[in-house]
Amino acid sequence: MSSWGNSIKISVFGESHGNGIGVVIDGLPAGKKLDMDGIYEQMSRRAPGKDKTATPRLEKDIPEILSGVLNDTTTGAPLCAVIRNTNTRSGDYGNILSSPRPGHADYTGFIRYNGYNDIRGGGHFSGRLTAPVVFAGSVCRQILLEKGIKIAAHISSVGKIKDRPFDPVNIPDDLIERLNKETFSLIDRDKETEMRALIEECRNDLDSIGGTIECAVTGLPAGLGSPMFEGAENVISSIVFGIPAVKGIEFGAGFEASAMRGSENNDEFYYDEDTVKTRTNNHGGILGGITSGMPLIFRTAVKPTPSISKQQNTVDLTEKKDTTLSIHGRHDPCIVPRAVPVVEAAAAIAVLELISR
Amino acid sequence: MSSWGNSIKISVFGESHGNGIGVVIDGLPAGKKLDMDGIYEQMSRRAPGKDKTATPRLEKDIPEILSGVLNDTTTGAPLCAVIRNTNTRSGDYGNILSSPRPGHADYTGFIRYNGYNDIRGGGHFSGRLTAPVVFAGSVCRQILLEKGIKIAAHISSVGKIKDRPFDPVNIPDDLIERLNKETFSLIDRDKETEMRALIEECRNDLDSIGGTIECAVTGLPAGLGSPMFEGAENVISSIVFGIPAVKGIEFGAGFEASAMRGSENNDEFYYDEDTVKTRTNNHGGILGGITSGMPLIFRTAVKPTPSISKQQNTVDLTEKKDTTLSIHGRHDPCIVPRAVPVVEAAAAIAVLELISR
Amino acid sequence: MSSWGNSIKISVFGESHGNGIGVVIDGLPAGKKLDMDGIYEQMSRRAPGKDKTATPRLEKDIPEILSGVLNDTTTGAPLCAVIRNTNTRSGDYGNILSSPRPGHADYTGFIRYNGYNDIRGGGHFSGRLTAPVVFAGSVCRQILLEKGIKIAAHISSVGKIKDRPFDPVNIPDDLIERLNKETFSLIDRDKETEMRALIEECRNDLDSIGGTIECAVTGLPAGLGSPMFEGAENVISSIVFGIPAVKGIEFGAGFEASAMRGSENNDEFYYDEDTVKTRTNNHGGILGGITSGMPLIFRTAVKPTPSISKQQNTVDLTEKKDTTLSIHGRHDPCIVPRAVPVVEAAAAIAVLELISR
C-alpha cells in the first residue's frame, strides 16, 4: 500500500511513465498559510538535473494543487497535488520486462502483480514517486515551523567518505537553514570535492555508489510518541522505509550503541535553567519511544542505485533461463544527494503525525 | 499505543508490578493446533534466571489462556493470554520517581503521562512486557511453520565481540532448530566464553553492555509486501522498534551497502531449476518492499541496559535540581541473549501479518 | 475482528463458556480518577438476573483490572479488565453444533471458522461479550463526564409499545441521572407495566420480542467529527453494529426525515445568547458528520432474541438434511432493557474517540 498515517494520512499515487503522479494529504489542520515557493524550492532540491551529479533527465515537477488550499491557505479538506509526467522515454526500459534488473524491484513487482504492473521507468517503484513525498513533507514542515520545529538532513557519507556528523546536543538554526537550501547538503563543505570525485568515478565505471543520510529534528517538545508500537522510532521508520533504496535506520548512537557500555551510552540529565536536558545525546532524542526534548537524530543507509550500465547477470523470465543485461538509461550514479530532502520530508510527515495524535 | 497490526492485531497490556501482563491476538486463523509446550519453551528462553548471565529475579511467566483456544486449537476468536505478576520487590525502585534513570524512559514517561504512569519496575516500559510479545510470536510462528516458514535469530555481537553471521543464501534447517532451543544463541558456539566473560566483567564493574541480534526468516514465498509504506521493511521495523532498547535496524547488507558500489551490492539473478534465486543476498530477501523468496535477513542494534549500579548524574524532578543516582535493583548486565527470542517473535508476528494481508 | 478505534482502541476478547472475557482499552488519558463503584453499577444494569424480565442465569461479572489503573487512577498504559466465566451449563447448548439456531450466528460462525469456533453459549458471539463493552464504556463515560458530556438511553419501544421520545432540544440532567440508574429505563414510567406484560406474554409463548433504544449525548461541543468517512454517524454506527442483535440505526429524525420536506426537516438556527442553537433537532446534533452542539440523538433497532424455545425448522449440518430444533436454555425473551447500558457504553466509547482524534 502507498498510504500512510493515522492523523495525517498521505496517499501517494502514480507511475513513472503514466499520466501523472501525486499525493493526497488528509487530516491537515485548517487555516495554515503555505509558502508555495518554499514548497517548490524543496521539490527542486530533489528534482534531477538540478545538480551536476544527477541524471540529465529534466523534470519540471511543478505540482498542481487540486484541492485543500484556498488563497494559499489550507482549508482542512484533503489536499491533492498532481505532477504531470512529461519527457519520458519509455524506450530506455524496453528490455526490462523479461529480464529483471538486479537489485531492483522488477522481479518482486512482477511476482507481486502477476506481471500487470507498469514497468516503464520503474512504474510505481520509481524514485520519481518521492516527488509527491517531498511535496507532502514540505507542507507538513511549514506547519511544524510555526511551532518552532525544524528539520535538516545532510549527506553523512558517500561510499566511505564521511561528512562531519551533527553535534547531537547543539544544532544551530543557521546550519539548518543552510542545509535546507543546498542540493548537495554537507555540514563540512570541504568534503564536497572528494565526494563528487567518487561519484564521477563511479559514473565513468558505469557503476553507482551508496551513502548515508543523517537527519535532525530540533524544537520538539518532550512527551511525543508512545511506548511499544507507536513510539517515535516505530512511526519514523515505518515511513522512512517507504523511500526506495533505504536499507537501514538507526536512532541516536544506533548501531554504535550496541558496542558501548551503559555508563558510556546513558545520557545524564541536568537542568539547563528550568529545562531538563542531557549532556550527551546517544538516545537521539527518544527514550522508550517518547521524545525527550533533545534533538531527534537518525541516520539511514541508502544502497547504491541498482540501475547501472555495467553488464550484469540476470534471468530471462519469459524463456526461463539465465541471461545478461546491459541497461542504457539515464540513472544517477548516486541518489544520496537527491534523497536528502526526501528523508527530511518523511521526517516532517512523521513528526506532524506524532504531534497530531 | 501498545496495539499493532492490521490483519493480525496484537494488543499488549500490563505493567511490571501490576496485577498481570498479557496480550490479545485478534485475527488468527481458526483451526490451528497449538503446541503449548513449544510456546512455553520459547517464553522460557526469554525469561530471566534461565541463563547465568541474566537477572536472578525469577519469573514463572506461565500464561493463562482466557479465550480463543479450545482443545489446544484456535477458535478464530481473539486469543487472550495473561501472565500474573508475582515475586515483585517494588522497594528496589523507590527512588526513581523523582530521579529519572539516565537512558531509561523514566523521564519521558513522566512527561508523557503527567507523572501518573506506574513507575514501579519500569511499569509499562519494562522489558517484562516482552513476555506477551514472545507468547504472541510463538503462536504466529507455529502457524507459519505449517507453511514451511522458519525463523531464527542469534546474538550477532556483544560489545565488540562478533558471532559469525548467517550465510545469507543458505540457512540450514538444523541450524535454525539448534538456535531456537538455546538461551545463548550463537552460530559459532566458540564465541560463548568470550562473550560471557565480557558480560561478567560489566556486571563486576556495575555496568552493562549492548549488542546486536541477527534474524533470518526462511521459506518465505516471493511476492509478500507492497511498495512504499507497507513493504516488508516498514512492517518489520514498525514492530521491532517496539522492543525496548532497540535503536537500529538494517536489512540485508544494510549500512554496509551504503559503502558499496552497485556492481558489488546488486544480487544477480539465476535459475535454480525453476526457481529464480540470487547468488548473493545483500538485499536481505526484500526488493522494493516485496519479498524475493531469498532468506529475509535483518539485524537490530540493542543498546546497553540503561539500569546500571554505577553512580550517575541525573535530576531531581521534585526539587528541580541536579542530583546523583545509584540504582540497587536486579538488572541484566546484557539483555541481548534474552532479546533473541523477542526479536524472533516480532519477526513472526510481522511475517504472519504480511501473509494475511 | 473484535478491535475498534483509532485514538481510543478497544480489544474485546472471550467466549461465553471459556475461562474469561474482557477488554483492553488503549489510548486512555493518564491521571483520570475512576469511580469503580460507578463502573460496577453500570455493569450491573446489563447483568442478567438484575431485573425480573431477564434470564435467571446469575453473572457476577465483577471485573478484575490487570493493568492501566493505579490507586483508582488511569496510568495511561493499556487498561485490561477480565471477567471470569462461572456458572456456565454447557449442556444447555448440546444440540446446537449440528443444528444452527435460526436467527443466530451459529451457521455463519460455523462457515467463517470452519467449525472451530467455540459454540458453547454462543462463544464469542454471545451477548455476554457486551459486559466488557459496558466496562469500557463506563470508563470512557466517566472521562467524558469531567468535560460535562452526559449520555443516557432508554427503551424507546418493546414490540409496538412505545416510550415517549427525548425532547431533542432539551434533555434535562435529572432525567439523564434517573435513566442511568434504572434497569428498565423509561422516560414515561407508566409504560413499564404494559411492556413487562408483553415480555411475559412472549416468555409464556416460548417466544421473544424486539424493541428500540434511543440514546442521547448532551454537552458535546460543536465541531467534533469530520466530513465523509469519519463523521460522527460513521464512527458511532461502526461500533453500535458491534452490539449483537442491532439491525438498524438512525440519527435525529432518521427514517422519518425521509418522508419530510426540507422546510420541515431543516432545523433553523438562532442565537441563544452567544451560542448558536437550533429550534428543532431533526439533525440529531450532527450536520455533515460534524457535531452542532445540539444533543446528539440516535435510535437503534434491536431484533427479538433469536434463541426461543418454540420448535423451529433448521438444518442438520452433519447429516446435510432439514430438521427441527427446540432450544431448552435460559434466554431473555427481550434483551432490550439490558441492551440500554450497552448502547450507552458504545456511544461513550465512540464519543471519546471523536474527542481524542
Add this chain to the structure above:
Amino acid sequence: MSSWGNSIKISVFGESHGNGIGVVIDGLPAGKKLDMDGIYEQMSRRAPGKDKTATPRLEKDIPEILSGVLNDTTTGAPLCAVIRNTNTRSGDYGNILSSPRPGHADYTGFIRYNGYNDIRGGGHFSGRLTAPVVFAGSVCRQILLEKGIKIAAHISSVGKIKDRPFDPVNIPDDLIERLNKETFSLIDRDKETEMRALIEECRNDLDSIGGTIECAVTGLPAGLGSPMFEGAENVISSIVFGIPAVKGIEFGAGFEASAMRGSENNDEFYYDEDTVKTRTNNHGGILGGITSGMPLIFRTAVKPTPSISKQQNTVDLTEKKDTTLSIHGRHDPCIVPRAVPVVEAAAAIAVLELISR
C-alpha cells in the same frame, strides 16, 4: 477524514468549486480489466442534468485516470482518477459565509475548520464529492462481478410514496441489470409518475423532499465479515454514512424487526440441494456480522435536500444575530434518484473490502 478502508483504501479529495475532485483507490488487485464505458455509465446515472428531476447544472464529470491503469487493466498500483471542476457559478453561494444554511454543514464546517473551509458550492461537503465515490464503486463493482457478485439499488420511497421492496430471497439478475441502467430506478415502474409529481410539487413550492433507498447484493459467499466491530453491518454503515444526507441505515427487516416476535423474525434454515438457505430473509443476509449467503439487503434514509429556496431563519455569524436567508442556487428538490448509484457504489467498495480482508 475522507479516507476509508483497510484492504481497499479510498481517499476522496476535492471541493465543489476548486480545481478538481477525485479519488485514490489503493489495494486493488492487479490484472483486472476495467470497462471504462461501464464506469462512465454509472457516473452518468449520478450526474445532474441526466434526469429531468435533477438540477440544471451540467457536469461533464469525465474522470481522467492518472495512475493504476494500463491498457484498461489495473496495474496493482494506486488508481487515481481526477474530475475537473468547470461550469461553477460561485456567485450563487455568496451569502452563505455569514449565514449558514439550515440543515446543511455550513455551520458545523465553519466551527470545525475555523472558517477556513472552502464554502463555495458546499466545498468538500458538496454532494458533488459523491462523483469520485461512484467512480471508485464502479471499479470495485466490476471486480466483484467477476466473482458473480451483483449490486442493485432502487428508490424505495420518495416522501411517503413507496416503491415495491425487493423480494429478499429472490432477486433476479434481469431486475438488477434493469435497475443498474436507470436514472430513476424503481422496481415498480408505475410509481414513477406519482413520485415525479411529488418532486415537481416540491420544486414549485421552493421546497425539497427526502426518501429512502434499498440496496441488495447478490451472489455473496457465506462467511464474509467478522463478529463485533468488523461485521458486514459495521463496514457497510461506516461508508454509507459518508454519503451526504444519509441519516439512517437498516439491514434486513431492520426497524420492523424491532416490533416482531422471535418466531416471526427468525429465518428458518433449509437445504436447497447442497446449499443452506433461509426461507425468509429478515436477517438481510447477515447473522452475527457475517454473511449467510442470502442476499444482503439494506435500506438508507436520505433526508430532504437542505438547500431550499424558501426563506428560512438562520443566524448571521459575523454580526452574531438572528437573520433570514433565501437561497437562489440550482438545487435538486430530491437527490434520492441520483443517490441510488452512490449507495450502490458504497456497497461495492464495502463488499470488496470485506472480501479482501
